[in-house]
Amino acid sequence: MLIKYIFIPAAAAFAAYVLNKKNKKAGATITALVSAYLLVSLSLLYGSWELSQSFSLSLMGYQLEFLMALTPLSWLFAVLTAAISLLIAIFSIESQADFKFSSVFNLNFLLVIASIMGVFFARDFLTLFIFWELMTWTSFYLISSGKKKMAAKAAYRYLILSTAAAYSFLMAVIFIFQQTGSFAFEPAAQFLLNNSAPQSILLLSAISLPFLVKAGIFPLHVWVKDAHGNAPKEFSPFLSGMLLKVGIYGLIVVFHQLSFFKIIENTISYRGLPLLSYLFALLGAVTIITGTILAIRQEDMKKLIAYSSISQMGYIIIGIAIATPLGFTGSMLHLMNHLIFKSTIFLALAAVIYRTGTTKMYEMGGLIFRMPLTFAAYLTAIIALAGIPPTNGFISKWVIYQALIEKGYLFLALAAFFGSIASFMYVFKPLSTVFLGQLKPQHQEIKEVPLMMKIPMLILIGVIVFFGVFPGIQMNIITQISGYLGIESVNYSLYSIQGAFSAWNSLYIFNIFTAGFVIALLVFGFAKKSKLVGLLDTYSSGEYITDAESYHYAYQYYRPFDRLFDNLAAKSLTGFYETLTANLLKSGESLRRIFAGGRVQNYALYSVLLFVILAAVGWII
Amino acid sequence: MNNNFVKGSWQEILDWAQNKSINMLHYCTGCGAIELPPTMTSRYDMSRFGIGPAATPRQADMLLVTGYLSTKTLRRLIYTYEQMQAPKFVVGFGSCTINGGMYWDSYNTIKQLDKYLPVEIYIAGCMPRPEAILDGLLKLKKMINNGEADGYKRYEENLEFYHQNQEAVLGEVQRTQ
Amino acid sequence: MRNEKELLELINVHLDPPAAEIKRKQNVSVSIKQENLIQALSFLKSHSYQHLSTISCVDWLDEGEFELVYHLFSYDDYINISLKTRIKREPGVFQTAKEIWPVAEFYERDIHEFFGVEFKGNDNLEEMILENWQHLPPMRKDFDTRKFVNDNYEWRDYNGQKHTD
C-alpha cells in the first residue's frame, strides 16, 4: 500500500488550497497534519522491505507496468522528507500569515511532497520520470512565488536546466525500453551490464543528468544560488535540505542499482578507483571549492547559505563516488546531517527575515539581544556545519576524512579540508553581521518569533546534539542500506564509529567537553562580577558614538580574502550561461518570426511534429 | 582570622600584583609623546619594571597624559578615562598638565589637569627626560604598593566636583560613568 | 611654461589689479578688488593655476578690514600666486569660491570659525576645531586672550602667588 503515501498528500493539497482561502492558517495546518501522518506511518513500516505494489496499463499495444517498492534507501529518504516537511509546516503556520500566495504555496508544497514520495518509491523509469517531472514543475511554481522580482528569472533558470536534463533522461530511457521492452530497473541493469561499456556509460550519463542538475554539481550549480536566494523563506529549508538530496538519491540508484559501478569496475583505474569514479569525485571536489569561495563573497545571507549547500553537496558526492564502505557511510551520514543543520540554518534565517523583512546582511546587526533563540538555533547549526564536536556535522565529516585518508586521495582530501576550514569563514559572516555587532535603530523594537516558529528550531537544536552523541542510531539504517546495495558495512556502536585508523567515543567527547566548560565556568564565576554596559560604549579612540549604523562592520567582511579570487570570480560561470541564454533567445526569436508568427496553433503543430520526429529517431536507434 | 583581615590581605596581594604589572595607555596629544619611545626601548626599557603599553582603555591601568590638553581633547580624555576599569591611575606629564606650561595664556588649553581628573602623580619638566619619567613611574609603583594611589576612589567620591569643573570648560559632557 | 614676468604681464592685461609684484623667485603677489576676485580665480584656474593650496586671512584691525589671501599654484609654471583682497570687517561677508574649488568649502569653514567671516553660498560653516565656542572668534585682533583665560580658567595657586604675576 505505497500508493497512499502519494495519494494522501496530493488529495490534501487541493483541500489545503480550498480551505486556505478561508483561513490563512488552515493550509499549513493541513500540511503539518499530513506530514505527521506520513512520518508516523512510514516509521512503522521500518523493516518491511518486501513491500511492493504494481499497476499495469495497456497503451497503444504496449504493456506498461508501474512498479513501486519500499527499500531501505527509499524508506530513509521518505522519512526524512516527511520529518522535514512536518517541521517546516509547523513553522509556516505562523510565518505565512502575511504571505500573499499562501494557498498556492501549500498546494504546491503538498504536491512536491507527494511527487517526492513517488520518486522514492518508483522502481521503474516511467514512474520515476512522471513523478520527477511533477516535482520539478511544482517546485518551479514554489520558487517563483517568492516575493522578489528576481524570483521568476531564477525559477526559469532552474526550469530550463531541469527540462534539458529531463529530455536527455527520456531519450536514454526510451532507448533502453526499445532494447528490453520494459521500463523496470532490474532488466535495464541487466541489459546495461551486458551491453558494450561505452554505450552503457553514455546512456547512464544521460540518465543521471537530471540528478546532477538537482544536486547542484559543479558546472550545473548555477540555478542553486538564485533559486535558494529567492524562494519563499519557508521553502528554502526544504529546497536545500531535501530537493538537493533527491538528486543524490537518483545518483545512488544509477551507481548501484543500474550497476554503473559494476560496468566501470574493470576500466582503467587510479589508486584502486575506476578513473570515471575518480573524475566524478574530482567534480565533487571542484564543487566544494567553487561553492566555498563564492559563499564567502556573498552579501545576501540566503544566497550565502545556498552556496554553502553547493559546497556541502560536494562532500556527499565525493563519498558516494569513492564508494568505499567508509565513504558511503560518511556521505549518507553527511546527507542526513546536512539536511538537519541546513534546515536549521534556513529556518533561523527565515525567522530573521520574518521579523526584519530583509536578506541583506549589512542591513541588520545585533539581533541576538532581540532574538536569542533564533541565534541559538543558528549557532548550533553552524557549529555542526563547520564540523566541530560534539555535533553531528563533525561525525560525518570525520568519517569522510577517514575514507579519503585511508585510500590516500590527496587532492580530494585537500578540497575537503579547504571546504571545512573555509566554512568557518562563511558561516561566521551571518553570525557576526546579523546576530552580533551593533543593533540598528530600526530594529530596536523587534521581538522573538512566536511559539509555533520556535518549536521546530528547538527540536532541530536537540536533534543536532542528539545525533552528535548517538551516531549509532543513524548507523542502524545506513547499515541496512549498505547491506541492501551490497556494500560492506562499518563497525559501530551507539557512541562510536570505527574509522579506518581509529575510533572515537562521542560520549567521552561530550563529557570532556562538559568538563572543560565547567572548569571555565568556575574560573568565570569565582572572579569579580562585571558591570553591564551598552553596545555603544565601546572603545572608539576616544570619540563618542551616537550612530550605531556606522559603527557596525558588515559590508565586504572578507575583503582581503575576496581580493585573492577577484579574477576568478570575474570569469564566473553564471556569466557564461547568461551569454548563452541571451544568444539562444535571440536566435529563438528570429526562428519564431520565421515559422510561428505568434500564432498558438503553429506552436501546437510544431510540438506535435517534434514529438513525431523524436519518436522516429527513437525507433531508428 | 576574621573576614576583614582576609579581605585586607587579599587587597594587599592585589596591590602588590598591580604595582608589578602596569599597562599604560599613553594619550599622546602633546609633544611629550616623543620622550616615550626612548623610555620604552632598549636604552631605558620601562618593561623591566613591569610597565608596558596597552592598546585600548579596557586593558589599561594607567593613563599617561603627555603634554597640553586642549578643551577638545580633554573631552576625549575624560571619555577614555571613564572607559578604563578600576583600579586606574592618571599621570600628568610635563609642565603643561601642571599649570599650562608654555600654553599658559592660550584660549583653549586647560591649565590644571587635576581639576578635571584625579591625578596621582605629576612629572614636571618641559620635556621631562626619560630618567625623570622612570623616576615618576617608580614613585607611582610605590604608591600603588602602599595602597595610596586611590585616585579612582577620589573620583567616585568627588564626582560632583569633577563634573562641575569639566562642564565649566566643556559645556555639556556625554557620560558613561 | 611662463616665467614670473610673463605671468605678471598676463595678469596686468586681463585682471587689472591695483597692485601686483614679484615677491621673489616663483612667488607672485597680486592685490585685487573684491568684486573681481571670483572672476580672477576662475581666470587663473583656466590658465593652469589649478591648485588652491589654502585660503588665509589677516585681521587689519586699525583699517577695519579683513585681508583674504588665496594661495594658488601651477604645476606647469611652478609659481605660487598669492591673490589678495580686502573686505570690510563689518559685516565681514564675502563670496564663496567653492564652485571653482570644492575644497575651498573646507578652508572657508576654518576662516569662518576663527575670524567670523561669512561666506555667502557656503552652507557648511559649522564648527570644525573648536567645540561649543560662544565668544568672539579667537583669532580676531580684538579678542583678548589673556582676559578670556583669566575669566575661564583657574590658575594654580603657588602659596598665594598666582602664576601670572
Add this chain to the structure above:
Amino acid sequence: MIDIIYRIGHFILITLFTTALGLLFMGIARKIVARIQKRYGPPFYQPYLDVLKLFGKDAITHGFIFDFGAVMALGGVIATLFFIPLGSWQLYSMEGTVLLIIYFLAVASLGMAMGTVGSGNPQASVGISRALTQMLGYELPYLVILFSLIYRYQTSSVWGLMQAQSGSFLNWNLFAYPLMALVAFVVLIGMMGKKPFDAMIAPAEIGSGPVVESGGKYLGMLLLQKSITIIIELALYVNLFLGGADNIFSFSFKMLIVWILATMFGSLFPRFRIEDGVKFFWKWPLGIAILQALYIII
C-alpha cells in the same frame, strides 16, 4: 566513585600545570624578545602577575554573549587539553585523533570570535575576519601534513603517531621528514599568531583586534586560554615531530626548545598583509607539504 574523583583530580591537576607552564613560556618569550632587542626585559614571572592583576580588576561586559564567548574560549581549550598526550600523562589521548584535536581547537576560536564580536566593536570584527582568513591559510598545509603522517603510519591517534617514532631519535619525523617538520614549524608560528603572521592583532592599527573590548577578568581568561593554546600547539608539534617523551619533564623541555626557536623566528620579521600571508602559506608551505604527501602516498 574513587575512579571519578581520581579523574576529576587529574583534570584539575593537568589544567593547573598546563596553565602555569604556558604562562611561564610566555614570560620566557618576553624575556627573549627583549634580549633580541637589547633590552633587559620584564621578569620571567611577569605573566603570572598580569593574570593575578587582571582577575583583581573591575571589568565590563556587553551582555551574555560576551560572557559566554569567554567561557567557551577557555572551556574549549581545556577540553582539548585532555586529548593530548603530555609526556606520560595520557588522560584520554587514546581516544583523541589528530583531526578531532584540530576541530576541538576551533571551539575555542569560535567562542573567542563570538564573544568579542558580540561587544559590538568593529575593530574586533576586523580582527576576527583577518584571523579566520589567516586560519584558512595555515590550516591547509597543516592538514595536508597530518594527511601524510596518518597515511604513512596508518594511525590517526596522536599516541599512535608518537609511538611510531619510538626507538632511536633518528626515527623522529624531524629527521625522517625534515621538510615536513619545517612546514609544520612555519605553520606553528602562524597558529600562535607571532610575527610575521600577526596582522589580526595589530595593536596600533585595530587595537589588538579580537581583545579590543576585553578588560579585567575577560582579558585574564583570554590570557589563560592563550597560554593553554600555546601548550596544545607545542605539544602537538613535539608529539608529531620530536617523538614525544615518556615523562613530563623531558616533554616540557622539548616544548621549550621549539617555543624558543619559534619566538626567535617570530621576532625577526615585519608583518604580512592578510592576503599576502595567505598567499605565502599557499605557495611555500602548502606546496612543500603537497610534494611531501605525494612522495609518501606514491
